[in-house]
Amino acid sequence: YDDRDGKIWLDGKLVDWRAAKVHILTHALHYASSVFEGERCYGGKIFLGHEHSKRLRFSASELDFEIPYTAEDIDAAKDAVLQANGFTDAYVRAVAWRGAGQEMGVASSRNPVHLAVAAWEWGNYYGDAKLKGAKLDIARWKRPSPETAPVHAKAAGLYMICTMSKHEAEARGCSDALFMDHRGYVAEATGANIFFVKDGEVHTPLADCFLNGLTRQTVIKLLTEKGIAVHERHIMPEELDGFEQCWLTGTAAEVTPVGQIRDYRFEVGALTLDIMDTYEKLVRS
Ligand code: PMP
Numbered sequence: 001y002d003d004r005d006g007k008i009w010l011d012g013k014l015v016d017w018r019a020a021k022v023h024i025l026t027h028a029l030h031y032a033s034s035v036f037e038g039e040r041c042y043g044g045k046i047f048l049g050h051e052h053s054k055r056l057r058f059s060a061s062e063l064d065f066e067i068p069y070t071a072e073d074i075d076a077a078k079d080a081v082l083q084a085n086g087f088t089d090a091y092v093r094a095v096a097w098r099g100a101g102q103e104m105g106v107a108s109s110r111n112p113v114h115l116a117v118a119a120w121e122w123g124n125y126y127g128d129a130k131l132k133g134a135k136l137d138i139a140r141w142k143r144p145s146p147e148t149a150p151v152h153a154k155a156a157g158l159y160m161i162c163t164m165s166k167h168e169a170e171a172r173g174c175s176d177a178l179f180m181d182h183r184g185y186v187a188e189a190t191g192a193n194i195f196f197v198k199d200g201e202v203h204t205p206l207a208d209c210f211l212n213g214l215t216r217q218t219v220i221k222l223l224t225e226k227g228i229a230v231h232e233r234h235i236m237p238e239e240l241d242g243f244e245q246c247w248l249t250g251t252a253a254e255v256t257p258v259g260q261i262r263d264y265r266f267e268v269g270a271l272t273l274d275i276m277d278t279y280e281k282l283v284r285s
Contacts, residue, residue, distance in 0.1 A: 001120070007084040009077045009117040014084050020116060027108040028097035032157035035059035038191075038251045039092040040283070041082055041119070046092060047251075047283040048214050050075055053094070055154060055214070060096050062153035065113050067096045077117045091122035091252060097156075125191075125252040126175045130276070133259025133268045134248065136189065138237075139165035139177035143187040143210045151209045162190035176248075178261055181209050186235040192250035194258070195219065196243035197271050201229040203243070215249040215279075222278050228271070245269040247276070255279045 008020035028034035036059075037052045046052070053074035060067045069077070078092050094117045101111035126134045141161040144151060149158060165177035169190075178194065181187040186205050188194055193216040195204045202223055207216065223230050246258035246266040255276040257268040 004120075007081065009081045009084075011114055011116070014080060017118075020118070022097075022114070023100040025100040025104055026097065027099060027101075027103070027111050028156065030104075031098075031106060031108070032155070032160070033063060033065065033108060034095060034097035034156035035063060035154055036093060036095040036156065037154060039078070039094070040122075040251050040254075041087065041090050041092055042283045044082075044088040046078060046082075048218070049078060049092075051214055052092075052251075053078075056094055056096060059150075059153035059155055060113070062150040063155055065096075065098055065108075067115055068113055069115055074115070074117075077115070078119075081117045081119045085119055087119055087121065089121070090119045092117065092119045122252065124256075125250070125254070126248075126256045129175055129256050129259075130254075131268075133246075133257040133266065134175040135173070136258055136261045137165075137169035137172050137174040137177045138262055139179045139190075140168070141165055141179065142184075143179045143181040145182040146209055148182070152207075152211065154211060159190075166190045179210075180237060181205075183234075184237065186237060186240070189248055189250075189253075192248035192253040192256070195247050195249065196235070196239075197245035197269065198243050200271070201231065202271075203231045203233065203235060203239075205235050206232045213250055215251055215254070218282070219249050219255065219275060219279060222275060222282065226274075226278075240264040245272045247272050249279075254283075 004017045006017040007014040037056045039046050039052045053071035096115045098108045099112045099114045169177035176189045179187040188210045193213045220230050248256045257272045
């Protein structure tokens, strides 16, 4: 991804794609002092763009730093990047981090905070899983307790175990891994939230120790508007056996059906197809 034509917004300027670099002694590279957003632009408009800008600032505040740009400035930076690269349908990545400067220990309050925005074209996150349903493994790592990490931030450090779990899942022929949380309840996948269907009602893990995705919140709203009961609650892994349908939600994943989690199988059923379609129409409206 570093060797392309195009422009990236870096600290207030559009720079050439290949020139958008950081120094080796960047604090974030050593200590994970970085937060980011993943957004999608549909037909020239970023879905929930302003909410993503606000979440980026919130994530930074959870990591005890402040992004030197307002949410409106971040919105404008994203628009500038899309325009400079001529994209109307693209994935947008904003990232903020503690840079290199006065300090190179764990503390970094005297180092500058940087912000960058890039965008690229990104098709289906799980490939052809939208048709057949994704196959998931179960991660051996657990989502941490809110007493252990800033679990509601979209922080780079929380993705260390995501990358490891996703690699292990892929090595086993799966598209992704499902995490349990620190108590053993079903939590989320490495970059998406999860939903289940049983007897016409929807069940989804309570977002009390992981990212409460904007797509998750959107899908809960859409289901509620359709008059479908949604239960946000603690889900035990033993319950996987009784669910009929399952899907993942995320900005990149959108709504992707799940066909299998280890030996548990799910059908790509009518409600799954309906919510995929409703979500697709909403983001493009
Ligand atoms: N959980 C994790 C770990 C994620 O990376 C994502 C993607 N940002 C989500 C959930 C879904 O969040 P959203 O719907 O806001 O993209």
